[in-house]
Amino acid sequence: MASTTEIYEQDTTEFEIEGAFDTDKLVHLILLMCASLATIVVFFIIFLLFQNAGNFFRKVPLEEFLFDDHWLPTDEEEPQFGAYNIIAGTLLVAFGAMVIAVPLGILTAIFIAEIAPPKISKFLKASVELLSGVPSVVFGFFGLIILNKYIKEVLGAPSGATWLSGSIILAIMALPTIVTVAEDAISSVPMHYREASLAMGATRWQTISKVILPGAISGITAAVILGLGRAIGETMAVLMVTGNNNVFPDPITDIFSPLRTITGTIGIEMGEVPANSLHYRALFALAIVLFLITFIINLTANFIISRFNKKLRGELKSKSRNQILIPEIIKENKKTITYLILSILFGWLLTNIFDIINAVIISLILIGIILVLRIISPFKLEEYKFLIYFYMLFTLLAWVFSTWFDWETAILMCLALAGFIFILKILNPINQQRVVFSIISIAAFISVLSLSIIIYYIVSNGLPAITWEFLTEDSEDSGRAGGIFPMIVGTLWLTVGAIIYAVPIGVAAGIYLSEYAKEGPITKIIRTGIDNLNGTPSIVFGLFGLAFFVLYLDFGISMIAGQLTLALMILPTIIRTTEESVKSIPQSFREGSLALGSTKWQSISKVVLPAAMPGITTGMILGMGRASGETAPILFTAAVFKQKSLPRYVIQPVMALTYHLFVLATSIPDSDTQAAGTALVLLVLVMIMYSFAIYVRNSYQKKKNW
Amino acid sequence: MNLKVKTKLVKEISESQNADIEKIKAGNDIIIECKNLNLWYDDNHALKDINMIVKKNKVTAIIGPSGCGKSTLIRSFNRMNDVIEGCKTEGTVEFRGRNIYGNRISAMKIRKYIGMIFQKPNPFPMSIYDNILYGPKIHRMRDKKKLETILKNSLEMAVLWDEVKDRLKDSALGLSGGQQQRLCIARTLAIEPEVILMDEPTSSLDPIATAKIEELINDLKEKYTVIIVTHNMQQAARISDYTAFMYLGELIEFGETEQIFENPQERLTENYITGRFG
Numbered sequence: 001m002a003s004t005t006e007i008y009e010q011d012t013t014e015f016e017i018e019g020a021f022d023t024d025k026l027v028h029l030i031l032l033m034c035a036s037l038a039t040i041v042v043f044f045i046i047f048l049l050f051q052n053a054g055n056f057f058r059k060v061p062l063e064e065f066l067f068d069d070h071w072l073p074t075d076e077e078e079p080q081f082g083a084y085n086i087i088a089g090t091l092l093v094a095f096g097a098m099v100i101a102v103p104l105g106i107l108t109a110i111f112i113a114e115i116a117p118p119k120i121s122k123f124l125k126a127s128v129e130l131l132s133g134v135p136s137v138v139f140g141f142f143g144l145i146i147l148n149k150y151i152k153e154v155l156g157a158p159s160g161a162t163w164l165s166g167s168i169i170l171a172i173m174a175l176p177t178i179v180t181v182a183e184d185a186i187s188s189v190p191m192h193y194r195e196a197s198l199a200m201g202a203t204r205w206q207t208i209s210k211v212i213l214p215g216a217i218s219g220i221t222a223a224v225i226l227g228l229g230r231a232i233g234e235t236m237a238v239l240m241v242t243g244n245n246n247v248f249p250d251p252i253t254d255i256f257s258p259l260r261t262i263t264g265t266i267g268i269e270m271g272e273v274p275a276n277s278l279h280y281r282a283l284f285a286l287a288i289v290l291f292l293i294t295f296i297i298n299l300t301a302n303f304i305i306s307r308f309n310k311k312l313r314g315e316l317k318s319k320s321r322n323q324i325l326i327p328e329i330i331k332e333n334k335k336t337i338t339y340l341i342l343s344i345l346f347g348w349l350l351t352n353i354f355d356i357i358n359a360v361i362i363s364l365i366l367i368g369i370i371l372v373l374r375i376i377s378p379f380k381l382e383e384y385k386f387l388i389y390f391y392m393l394f395t396l397l398a399w400v401f402s403t404w405f406d407w408e409t410a411i412l413m414c415l416a417l418a419g420f421i422f423i424l425k426i427l428n429p430i431n432q433q434r435v436v437f438s439i440i441s442i443a444a445f446i447s448v449l450s451l452s453i454i455i456y457y458i459v460s461n462g463l464p465a466i467t468w469e470f471l472t473e474d475s476e477d478s479g480r481a482g483g484i485f486p487m488i489v490g491t492l493w494l495t496v497g498a499i500i501y502a503v504p505i506g507v508a509a510g511i512y513l514s515e516y517a518k519e520g521p522i523t524k525i526i527r528t529g530i531d532n533l534n535g536t537p538s539i540v541f542g543l544f545g546l547a548f549f550v551l552y553l554d555f556g557i558s559m560i561a562g563q564l565t566l567a568l569m570i571l572p573t574i575i576r577t578t579e580e581s582v583k584s585i586p587q588s589f590r591e592g593s594l595a596l597g598s599t600k601w602q603s604i605s606k607v608v609l610p611a612a613m614p615g616i617t618t619g620m621i622l623g624m625g626r627a628s629g630e631t632a633p634i635l636f637t638a639a640v641f642k643q644k645s646l647p648r649y650v651i652q653p654v655m656a657l658t659y660h661l662f663v664l665a666t667s668i669p670d671s672d673t674q675a676a677g678t679a680l681v682l683l684v685l686v687m688i689m690y691s692f693a694i695y696v697r698n699s700y701q702k703k704k705n706w
Numbered sequence: 707m708n709l710k711v712k713t714k715l716v717k718e719i720s721e722s723q724n725a726d727i728e729k730i731k732a733g734n735d736i737i738i739e740c741k742n743l744n745l746w747y748d749d750n751h752a753l754k755d756i757n758m759i760v761k762k763n764k765v766t767a768i769i770g771p772s773g774c775g776k777s778t779l780i781r782s783f784n785r786m787n788d789v790i791e792g793c794k795t796e797g798t799v800e801f802r803g804r805n806i807y808g809n810r811i812s813a814m815k816i817r818k819y820i821g822m823i824f825q826k827p828n829p830f831p832m833s834i835y836d837n838i839l840y841g842p843k844i845h846r847m848r849d850k851k852k853l854e855t856i857l858k859n860s861l862e863m864a865v866l867w868d869e870v871k872d873r874l875k876d877s878a879l880g881l882s883g884g885q886q887q888r889l890c891i892a893r894t895l896a897i898e899p900e901v902i903l904m905d906e907p908t909s910s911l912d913p914i915a916t917a918k919i920e921e922l923i924n925d926l927k928e929k930y931t932v933i934i935v936t937h938n939m940q941q942a943a944r945i946s947d948y949t950a951f952m953y954l955g956e957l958i959e960f961g962e963t964e965q966i967f968e969n970p971q972e973r974l975t976e977n978y979i980t981g982r983f984g
Contacts, residue, residue: 597818
């Protein structure tokens with residue numbers, strides 16, 4: 001032993017750390033700071049919203065704000081701030097959108113994941129993803145010009161600007177989100193589940209409905225919740241099509257009633273209020289309500305998604321459900337309590353929508369059915385729960401229909417529907433599958449059709465406007481003539497600026513989360529922050545930009561304020577895609593590099609990052625697409641309709657395609673062709689970015705051979 | 707033999723071990739020595755009191771059934787276990803007489819002297835050229851001529867030069883499995899280590915590729931010290947000078963390969979080698 005020590009003793013200093021400076025620690029610190037930024041921004045947004053709402057709630061009592069329906073903010077003698085109709089309108093229009101989008105979206109997802117032939121499925125998947133990039137102002141433009149006209153002329157509504165058109169447009173916008181997330185959930189149910197079910201002689205539909213959908217249920221729920229979040233936070237399309245009247249639909253099923261939403265109110269009014277006036281504060285108070293709603297929605301969705309992933313990995317223990325402290329009594333009588341709550345709810349609904357006598361009659365019929373069933377067969381009540389739920393559901397459905405048609409038609413429609421479901425139930429499995437598959441295919445067809453109609457309309461109406469002059473000249477006569485060159489330049493400047501600010505921070509944060517973060521409370525907070533930033537409505541970013549960049553930092557309405565606001569908005573997308581693509585690089589690359597004596601940062605920067613580059617690029621381009629299509633964040637921070645020259649400095653305001661289209665469509669009469677042309681240019685710009693991103697990702701997945 | 711009996715046997719063995727080591731220690735050509743090495747993954751005690759030496763310019767094989775800790779042991783020779791979260795090491799591993807887990811020791815520099823080849827070939831997704839010169843470049847070698855020499859020498863030493871000399875700029879991922887593994891060996895040789903650790907380097911290769919790697923290991927002995935983990939006993943018998951047999955995180959027997967395979971001192975070793983368990 002002594003001998004070895006003697007031989008080598010003199011030259012073992014070469015193993016030692018040189019100096020006190022450790023690059024790795026510095027890098028770690030910088031990355032941690034970038035990752036924390038996202039969380040800080042979330043808290044900062046909350047803080048600024050409250051700070052700008054300021055003493056609003058001291059002047060206007062919370063009950064009045066939430067439950068009064070007089071919204072007269074500009075009344076000189078006695079301004080009133082009752083937001084009941086506005087908050088209700090937000091929820092109603094989103095609910096209506098969900099009624100349309102959820103069945104369509106889920107059925108389309110089933111079609112893509114399980115039924116369509118591989119080629120069609122691939123094509124549909126790519127198109128749906130592509131369509132998720134269509135800017136909301138383009139949807140709004142379509143809704144305003146075509147859908148509203150159709151609803152007025154064909155369906156006979158007094159005005160085209162209705163709850164219905166808002167919900168339809170929102171449904172089409174939420175479709176890509178719901179389809180993509182639900183399709184992911186369905187496809188990630190392991191193949192051997194399908195095989196096990198099919199091997200027992202089940203039909204494909206039985207396999208789908210009894211094995212695959214239950215397996216994917218939390219993922220699908222998350223899809224629905226995310227779609228709901230998108231619908232509630234959407235600004236431009238809703239603002240353009242719903243009419244913005246401060247009314248509550250009467251009766252509540254009056255889908256031809258106009259509506260006003262939180263986002264619409266902020267979008268319309270914020271541009272005209274003096275900073276720090278009571279009205280200004282009231283709009284921030286509305287933004288707080290909006291933020292809280294989406295915050296809760298996001299938290300729920302993320303909770304469900306993380307549970308779903310755990311379930312897929314088999315980590316979810318059945319114990320975890322019992323960890324929530326529920327008294328034993330409630331646990332034992334869970335079913336009774338559920339029934340009790342349901343019937344109370346049902347009774348309450350009945351008394352609300354019918355007079356007492358009708359309500360009693362309907363309840364008596366229900367009780368009668370239950371009694372008859374008990375007498376003629378000795379089964380437990382359990383066996384009939386579907387029948388009872390059905391009865392409740394159809395009573396409500398009949399009432400909804402009755403407000404649209406007369407009672408006889410409504411009851412007939414309900415009976416027809418019930419009969420159809422009954423027949424479907426007793427069909428033999430193969431015929432049942434045929435019927436169901438046709439329904440699913442039709443639903444998928446409708447989804448695709450609705451999206452393509454919009455694209456077709458924009459293209460066919462926009463093309464005549466496209467000339468060389470249109471693309472290269474400034475607009476004239478308030479946009480009725482001339483071109484859109486300055487807007488194209490403005491949009492590009494805003495997008496490029498946003499990317500320049502967001503990419504370094506976003507990529508650094510993504511690297512931190514995938515390579516350095518240890519699972520612990522800090523990482524959890526950072527992740528929650530990023531997830532919530534991702535789901536925050538773009539108009540809230542707009543308000544943040546206004547309060548912080550424009551007013552507090554005194555940038556004024558300027559390009560840089562818009563770029564920074566957009567940068568914050570796309571930050572989560574970039575963080576997420578970076579994290580995912582870095583995580584997908586096999587551990588063996590890192591070990592191979594470390595074993596050659598590299599530092600951690602060397603192995604990340606020289607091996608991992610180059611390999612993850614295509615994924616990071618995809619995130620970057622998606623971020624660009626999103627930034628260039630957004631209107632709400634630049635509404636109060638950067639965009640102006642008319643400006644003498646192209647912006648030469650970052651503190652000058654800019655013109656932008658989205659804002660130009662918005663103004664043309666809503667305030668400049670006789671500018672339809674120009675507006676359609678602008679919409680087409682915007683659409684093409686965004687679609688190019690999205691398809692490029694999808695192409696990069698797909699070709700990278702194909703090429704990847706480690 | 708049931709598990710209880712096995713565990714009891716393991717305990718008796720620990721004492722007799724020190725005697726073996728003393729025997730082999732004679733001579734002054736020890737390059738690595740670990741003393742009372744213990745390692746935990748969180749609560750899992752993966753290495754228990756390992757005492758072992760590695761001689762310079764020899765091939766030392768570590769054998770044992772799956773999960774016995776042989777990969778963990780070889781990874782603790784160049785501190786690759788540092789990468790794993792929740793891993794705790796006690797005891798010492800001395801390289802040239804200096805404890806690599808000691809104060810002020812840089813794991814990066816240790817790994818420059820003690821290179822490693824992994825179970826699955828892991829060429830980086832770059833060209834063959836960039837793969838080989840990755841190591842020299844991160845160690846700040848910039849002299850173009852020297853780099854070219856290193857490239858050629860290391861590829862020649864790994865018997866890969868003739869196969870790839872015309873496509874050095876091609877992606878390394880286009881090579882066959884065996885070629886990839888030799889590329890990884892060449893990549894390690896390019897940083898001129900003194901010891902090469904190999905963690906089941908042939909387990910994902912076909913017999914012909916395996917034979918080539920084994921031949922290569924035999925050649926490497928002249929200049930380098932090789933430690934190889936293998937689940938293939940014939941391989942250990944064919945290529946190694948010393949063999950360590952591990953079981954349930956303990957070093958059961960360590961000695962010259964011939965002695966281990968022909969005249970094992972421990973019943974556990976004998977049972978394993980004769981294929982009665984494993």
